[in-house]
Amino acid sequence: MKIHHIRNATALLTLGQHRLLIDPMFAKVGSMPGFKMFGGGRRRNPLVPLPEGAMEIMSQATGILVTHEHPDHFDPRALAWAKRQGLPVWAGAVDAPNLKRKGLDARELTNGALEGVASEVLLASHGRGLVGWLMGPVSGFYLAMDGEPSLYITGDTVLTKSVLDDIERLKPDVILAPAGSANFGLGRSIIFDLDELMALTRLAPGQVVFNHMEALDHCGTTRNILSERMEKEGLLEKVHIPADGQAVTLPGARQRGHVAPGRGVPNKPGLQKWVTARFAGT
Ligand SMILES: [Zn+2]
Structure with missing residues (x-):
């Protein structure tokens, strides 16, 4: 397995014969508004360009995998490119219908839908409470x-x-997680904060690859902050913190088989998706 980190959450995942482009954001520097709403330091996003050679790497994609429809994960430029390339766009049941409405070859990632890959869609919570x-x-x-x-x-x-619970049940060999600790400048982070990143790493049965850093104005945890803390807590050898454009090769299949996926979350489009699609323009 290879995870070629591009920028923010964008990565080309090599898994067997598959080349899955995860969460493509092609936006040019400063083409999106800042996300840090309070406390100063707001800057236009993304903060950095795509690394050199990114388009050639991403052009190897045999499919796209989208975790959600925020513009730092699937932006209009990437969407237009996906259409031109005619690539299948894999997503959970909650997003696939909306992606299909946008004219994409969107497909729900049900178990076995991706050839040779057992899969399960898992619950993620982009912040707490309201x-x-x-x-x-x-x-x-x-x-x-x-x-x-x-x-x-x-x-x-x-x-x-x-x-x-999902980590304990599925015992993944590799975890790919966002580490920027995105925060609007007020209240708790909307993705793992630094303490949660440490807890996640301690619990991980194998390696952890971190992304979603130093590309957006509201992501305060930098690679330096993260690696210093990992080192302090003796966890550095468990983690990978790739620079933009850097590939991480994760060796070896395990001797015993993988944990079989469960049925996944009953994650169907509902009021939450309707509200966010309507007001966030997704
Ligand atoms: Zn994000």
Whole structure:
């Protein structure tokens, strides 16, 4: 397995014969408004360009995997590119219908839909309470293929009981998680804060690859902050913190088989999706 980190949450995942482009954001520097609403320091997003050679790497994609429809995960430029390339766009049941309405070849990632890959859509919570609800639904994904490490893509989420339970049940060899600790400048973070990142890493049965850093104005946890804290707590050898454009190769299939996926969350489009699609323009 290879995770070629591009920028923010965008990565090209090599899993067997598949090349899945996760959460593509192609936006040019400063083409989106800032997300840090309070406390100063608001800057237009994204803060950094796509790394050199990104388009060639992303052009290898055999499909796209979308955790949710926020513009830092699937923006209009990437959407237009996906259409031109005619790539299938995999998503949870909560997002697939809306993506289909946008004219994409959107498909629900049910177990076995991706050839040779056992999968499960997992619950992610993009913040807590009302804020989390208003941020809209997010899907996490468990992907398990013979001969490859199993992978849990958490999506934008805070550390909920459901995330903890999924790690314990599925025992993923690799976890891909956002580490920027996005915060509007007021209240709690809307993705893992630094303490939650440490807890997540301690609980991880294998390696953790972190992304979603240093690309957006409301993501305060930088690679330096994260690696210093990991080192202090003796966890550095468990984690990968790739620079933009850097690939991480995750070796080895486990001897024993992967944990079989469960039925997944009953994550159907509902009022939450309708509200966020209507007001967030997704
Ligand atoms: Zn995000």
